[in-house]
Amino acid sequence: MEDPILLRDAAALFGVKVDRLRKAASEGRLRVRLVGTQRLVVPSEVERFLREGGHSRAAVQPVAAQGGDSMARIIAVAIPKGGTGKTTTVLNLGTALAEQGQRVLLVDSDPQASLTLALGLESQGLEHTLYSALKYYLTTFRSQIELAIQKTEIGVDVVPSSIRLNRVQEELSATVQREFALQRLLAPVATRYDVILIDTLPYLGILVINALVAAQEVLIPMEPEYLATESVTMMLEDIDFIHRSGLNPGLSVTGILLTQVDQRTVIHRQVANYMRTEFGNRAHVFETMVKQSIRFPESQACHQSILQYEPDGEGAMAYRALAREILNATA
Ligand SMILES: Nc1ncnc2c1ncn2[C@@H]1O[C@H](COP(=O)(O)OP(=O)(O)OP(=O)(O)O)[C@@H](O)[C@H]1O
Ligand SMILES: [Mg+2]
Structure with a gap:
């Protein structure tokens, strides 16, 4: 299967003006796919368009309608608060989705590289990471993300991170269209996956903005503590900001x-109820809750997902149920 590329790259590839392709796309003479604000096209479609003199409308239909060519659902797991279970959710939800037959890519966009480490990868020794892909993009404006994609034993692919990603934050700040770098990196591989989950940093900076621009959706994990509700409010404000800015x-x-829930404590039960009344009209609150369990840190120390570490335990069941909830939301 061919990977789609940016319209601009297709124009360069075939030596034609990008405006010609843009016009053809807007008139329905060239099949393109809109991802965020980017238009993607498969090279053979440009070839067909040029071969037929740019006149044919015969084969015009959305690329997404062609079964295997559909784009992944890209979900950023984000909240501006540390330690709420973002990485744990990306790891275990990703594994549960793969177990349910989804082709899953995990993207570690956090320089702490917790996800990379939890998967047993030594981030310091890796030649190709999100860092190297972004570095390459910053000098060429082209994606080489496939070099960084690694297969894992738990049935998901991953783009690992490294501490050097911290450096890229500054370099991104100094470039043009800085918010779109991750979206453009992922675009060429988006048809190979059903779901792409992006693990993020616990504060809104250029890397998280990149994740929120690349994604179509945000999953917000939080502990049922009153202080955390403030962080959910901030996350919803950040999403509003992304809307209003026109970025996505x-x-x-x-x-x-709701994660790390201890239903024995009154406060957790109260906050869980409060969440549903406070945020229920603005955002869906999952039926599934993930209970607090020592098995989570244990499994991560063993470089396993909870589904392997304790396949029949409550934690594994919860992430399987969450995966079903998420898949059913689009069924
Ligand atoms: N349901 C749970 N029960 C008990 N411990 C958990 C649970 N979920 C996550 N943890 C543990 O809590 C800690 C923080 O989780 P995690 O690393 O997923 O949070 P995070 O939001 O990614 O943090 P950061 O903001 O630093 O990236 C980890 O040690 C993890 O093992
Ligand atoms: Mg994390």
Whole structure:
């Protein structure tokens, strides 16, 4: 299967003006796919368009309608608060989705590289990471993300991170269209996956903005503590900001996930109820809750997902149920 490329890259590839392709796309003479604000096209379609003198409308239909060519659902797991279970959710939800037959890519966009480490990869020794892909993009404006994609034993692919990603934050700040770098990196591989989950940093900076622009959805994990509700409010404000800025007007909330829940404590039960009344009208709150369990840190120390570490345990069941909830939301 061919990977789609940016319209601009297609124009360079075939030596034609990008405006010609843009016009043809807007008139329905060239099949393109809109991802965020980017238009993507497969090279053979440009070839067909040029071969037929740019006149044929015969084969015009959305690329997404062609079964295997559909784009992944890209979900950023984000909240501006540390330690809420973002990485744990990316790892275990990703594994559960793969177990349910989805082709899954995990993207570690956090320089702390917790996800990379949890998967047993030594981030310091890796030649190709999100860092190297972004570095290459910053000098060429082209994606080489496929070099960084690694297969893992738990059935998901991953783009690992490294501490050097911290450096790229500054370099991104000094370039043009800085918010679109991750979107453009992922575009060429987006048809190979059903779901792409992006792990993020716990504060809104250029890397998180990149994740929120690349994604169509945001999953917000939080512990049922009153202080955390403030962070959910901030996350919803950040999403509003992304809408109003025009960077990604279609960004939606997959849902708010209550994690590290201890239902024996009154406060947790109260906050869980409060969440549903306070945020229920603005964002979906998942039925599934993930209980607090020592098995989570244990599994991560063993470089396993909870689904392998304790396949029949409550934690594994919860992430399987969450995966079903998320898949059913589009069924
Ligand atoms: N349901 C759970 N029960 C018990 N511990 C958990 C649970 N989920 C996550 N943890 C543990 O809590 C800690 C923080 O989780 P995690 O790293 O997923 O948070 P994070 O939001 O990614 O943090 P950061 O903001 O630093 O990236 C980890 O040690 C993890 O193992
Ligand atoms: Mg994390």
